[in-house]
Amino acid sequence: MDQDILKAHPYHGKDAVLSTKHGKERAVAPPLMEAVGIRLCVPHNLDTDALGTFTGDIPRVGTVLEVALRKARLGMAATGLPIGLASEGSFGPHPAVGWMPADAETLLFVDDEMGIQVSESILSQTTNFAYETCVDADELDQWLHKVHFPSHGLFVRPNSGLQPNLLFKGLTSRMALREAVKRCAQASADGSAHVETDMRAHMNPTRLQVIAELAQRLGRRLATPCPECGTPGWGLVGVVPGLPCELCGLPTDGVREEIHGCPRCPLRQQRPRSDGKRAAYAGDCKWCNP
Ligand SMILES: [Zn+2]
Ligand SMILES: [Zn+2]
Structure with missing residues (x-):
């Protein structure tokens, strides 16, 4: 980003806390600094494992976003900072390609001063999970x-x-x-x-790479202001299913359009898929391939 635009960003020079005890700051801090000029700190002695572990000795309770929010709030409470981040990963068979392992990662950004929460997720096949x-x-x-x-x-x-x-x-x-x-x-x-x-980040350079990619996405998103109120974090907030089948044209369960929105004001905009896909594979159609 242009240096003058970067300096004018509301997060430029601000401090945020990343709740991690597994070295995720190495992947998350540089892209966010580059995108919006925010500084990350990591609290010491934060027991994020109390919220659940990959090894199964402590189960995680709630959705990924709920766990990430509790984790972010742990760091915010420990440091007294109004801005916090946390990431959550899960590993298992890919939901669409079952025989392939996948890494699902979510990175949540919470700003209590602005009253917003912004999250980005990624489903990556780049994982050594086995x-x-x-x-x-x-x-x-x-x-x-x-x-x-x-x-x-x-x-x-x-x-x-x-x-x-x-x-x-x-x-x-x-x-x-x-x-x-x-x-x-x-x-x-x-x-x-x-x-x-x-799969803990400090034990898994491949996962750390996926988290870095996710942090880049979050950085781009925080660098995108709402066209109505200017709040940072404009981006994907939902999807509309019904992608037409390539053969018969009937709606499938596939994503037809994306809903982009503001984390603070009610502005929403419906737009075509950003990946350019306009038709579903006939194999995913319940009429052509029942
Ligand atoms: Zn069809
Ligand atoms: Zn807005």
Whole structure:
């Protein structure tokens, strides 16, 4: 952005708090500084794990946005800053391409002074998310290569389920992995260990990259003012289904139009999909492909 325009942005030179204890600021701070000139800080000793973990020892309660909001508010309360951010990720089979793993990430921005909340989400196929079962870590050679071990961490638990003191996180050495697998396999009812990619940001450079991409999107969005009231954060707030089938023209469940809106005033604008897609694949049509 032009330096003069950047300096005139309402967030230029302001402080915001990012609630993380896993080093996400490395991915989130630079794009936001570049886009709107806002400075991020990270509170010390913030226990975001209390809101849920990937390893299943603490379940997450509520929708992704609810968890992200609680997390952002933790940091805002700890620092007394009116502007906070938090991100939430989840991993599993891709909703459209089931055999492929996907990383769903949401980044939420809260500004209590302005009274706004702005969020951006991304569904990325760029992820090493995977898990395996084994008796001995040496069985996993090929798999370890595929999940980018040891530049990416792993966690291990007994395959039959969680047990006290038998959850090993952040494993990045072959020796530690062997030992964890051995202990968990011995304690498991079926004699094997569950080995899974550790998806915490500081253990997973691939995920950190996806979060950086998401922060760029949020930056672009905060740099976009509402055409009516000028509030930062104009962008996608909803979609209209009914994308016509390429063969029969009847409406499908696909997105036909996007709804863009302001995080503060009621202005909404309906516009064609920004990716330019104007027709649905006939395979997704319930008339052509029942
Ligand atoms: Zn059709
Ligand atoms: Zn507005």
